[in-house]
Amino acid sequence: MTETDTAAAPGAPDVPEAAVSVEHMDVAYAVRGQDRLALRDVSFQIGRNESYGLVGESGSGKSTVALALTRYLPRNGRVSSGSISINGQDPLRMDAAALRRMRARTVSMVYQEPGKALNPAMRVGRQVAEVYEIAGASRDEEMSRTEAMLAKVQISDPRRVMDRYPHQLSGGMAQRVVIAMAIAAEPSLLILDEPTTALDATVEAEVLDLVAGLRAELSTSVLFISHNLAVITKMCDRVGVLYAGELVEEGPARQVFDEPRHPYTVGLLRCIPRAGQRKDHGRLDTIPGFLPPPGQVMQGCIFAPRCAIAEDRCHQAEPPAFPTGPDRSSRCYRHDVAADLPRSTPVDISLPVARNEDADPVVRLQGVSKTFAGRDEQVQALVGVDLELQRGETLGLVGESGSGKTTLARVLLGLIPPDQGALVELDGKPLGPLVRQRSREQLKELQIVFQNPDSALNRRHTIRQLITRPLVKLAGLSGKALQERLADLVRSVRMEDRHLALRPSQLSGGLKQRVAIARAFGGGPRIVVCDEPTSALDVSVQAAILNLLVDLQAKEQVTYLFISHDLGLVRYLSDRIAVLYLGRLMEVGPAERVFAGPHHPYTEALLSAVPRLDGEHPERIKLAGEIPSAASPPSGCVFHTRCPRRLSSGICESTEPPLAEVEPGHQMRCHIPIDQLTAMQQIGPVP
């Protein structure tokens, strides 16, 4: 025990420069007796106190890197060649005791799902204290240090939180506790594997700020794994881009994202709507083709089959890592021209016809409330929502989880009935509260694309059955007309006939979502609800799906109710935005007006929480505390408990403001007069 201690202690004479050094690492998973390479020739270093980001799409091998470093690979996985060094020690050669010591003291890990990382049967305080117990602290010391550590991760009332069980904590709070546990042992390497992916934007921003602050304080090296390029830019000094198990590009984060030198990085960045980019500016670019299946042995560059600038040599020999600048490298023969990668999707779009603002709305919601009766509480998921949808427009619906976005969509669709007194109108005629009270004609008009196609498609049905059913049931087609419409629909969602015989499990995530879109459009609807339609998809697939939605809208003149927590996407796609908080509309207005401001203080906070790709991080509006329970909403303006611009007069606490028109077509629920709000927001955030 003592000899490892000295060897691991920083400042010892033989300590190498880098905290982590990975050289030519291959990782293979044995699947049915065959080795499949999940990582190929991966080399990178993480310096002391450095934050290194690994970015890549699902299946690229990001998490495998983290598992290999800590030797937590599943039983069928192994490092088949190469070497790893953490503080000069090789975890691959450690015996069980040394490995346990390393995991206890040198390396800590934070996973995506805080709920799953905590023991549900153990009080929070006890779990954190365990770290100190292992370090040999006394009982009293354990508790006082736990309290101090929870305070350090900005938990305001550590004593009370220590007495709670994990299920009593919100996601953000639980992730703070997990981070507290991870840093309690003062590790020299902290691995964060998608630590904020499961959290809301406002909570994500807080957790990221927390991690950045702790890094400065603790001087620990960080390996930060994320699919989100903007988060990586914000959090990391250097970044490695993983594609299909290979590190294709590496370098300082800002440089890599500002001037990418690998066609994959270039393509990935083009898939994301840039700040301010809108659908009428043209289509998003996409990356053609698919990620190769894991373990596929390929000749030449692994990205060549999807690369528009690939030459013969790219298909013949695997490119080495070319240095492309100080501390930068790219595994591409043509790294010098990578930035000029031709677009794979033409920019031109057929814009939807200009909307007629004065026309009667297609859908009108008036006084829509929804109360869920719990055992001893009434949860108000929606309170008095008034909303109109115009023909051919996209209304973006945003808000944190629990704000009532999905409930509103389900009420509109008739999947759950609203409370008495609500009015849901289609073309000026009231709709029945539930689907079974609506006519076939009415059902046909309103359809939905769900978030997760795995859940939305019956996994036992073939794609043909899935797409044909709405054509038969809603469009009433049969025979030749049915076959023609089916072929037409399959083509318009850019699928192929050969897909029809398959089942959902045989398709990739993007193709599955196309099937779901084809189903939604099968009956020829006029209103389609898109409930986070791309949040289960990778960035490159997301771009293609968004393009498809825009094209279909232009062609079919449909109205979208687009629900998303991703404000970048909402801005790209929406004509108007509605912001929900605790079931109440806080702001409704034209997209550009809502984004440009003046905006509701809540919208302002949401916008400032979004990490930006360009690395510019304007001073953030911090929201105090957690989103309150919908079962006992705050008095007055429901947002007053977290509002950074709350008025001192006390009116915010006592009276709920009405949703008032502040300029034509722009409504806001706030006591602060619009002029005053404008002035405040020009000055900047509340100190």
Add this chain to the structure above:
Amino acid sequence: MSEVVSGPATLVVAASTGQRELPSWRLLLRRPAFLLGVAILLFWIVCALLGNAIAPHNPLAQQLLLTNKPPSGAHWFGTDQIGRDVLSRVIVGARTILIVAALATILGTVLGTALGLAMGYLGGLLDVLTSRLVEAVLALPAVIVIFLFIVAIGSSATTQVIVIGFIFTPLIARTVRSAVLVESQLDYLSSARLLGERSGRVMFAEILPNVAPTILVEFTVRLGYAIFTVATLAFLGFGVNAATPNWGADIYANYGVIGAGYWWETLFPALAIASLIVAIGLVADSIEQVLAG
């Protein structure tokens, strides 16, 4: 941005689904336990089908000079107290038990599936009332209930099938109901409702295929219990027909003479029951494990 789930668990899945997944039945064929179970089961099915045709002796023929003979070349499993060939009786005895148990299980599965789908999908008062009823039935020991019914309405193959089938119905309904409740969380049911599908179609065309694996496992498990129940009834004297050879009845008839050293007369019918139940257990476990991944 997109919420890409990339915990370690999904990673392994991703790594293992790179190539097209093998269909479940091919995975089953790779399991020795499954193959052994199927082999034993097939053996008994052949016995049940061919019966007298493959039995070396007439299972009913009494040879009073050859009573209680131990296993020999002429009588591999020996003879019983009235000189009947034990091997032939074991072979021919497979037919009744297999037919009665299989039919009873099929009846229980069909009724239980329909009831479970209705309880799980339609819910409401129907679910509350039937759930209570199911709990009430489950509180009673099944064999005793079956015994009472058979005593009351007389023992025949038909009554056994009906009584066992009805007793199994709530058990299977409960399993199906909980599988349906899991499916109810999924969006494809909302999607079906938005197409205006009727409840019947949603239950049988949308949900049923997805809960079929659960039902298959439940069926095999219940089949094992059914065989045990039929054998027990016969042992207790409620055989289907005194004239046909019957494993349970043979054990009852001969277990008194084990003390006299005539073990083979009881052992072989008992082994037959045990092998059949074990075989079904192996098949059920294999299916369950393959489906669980």
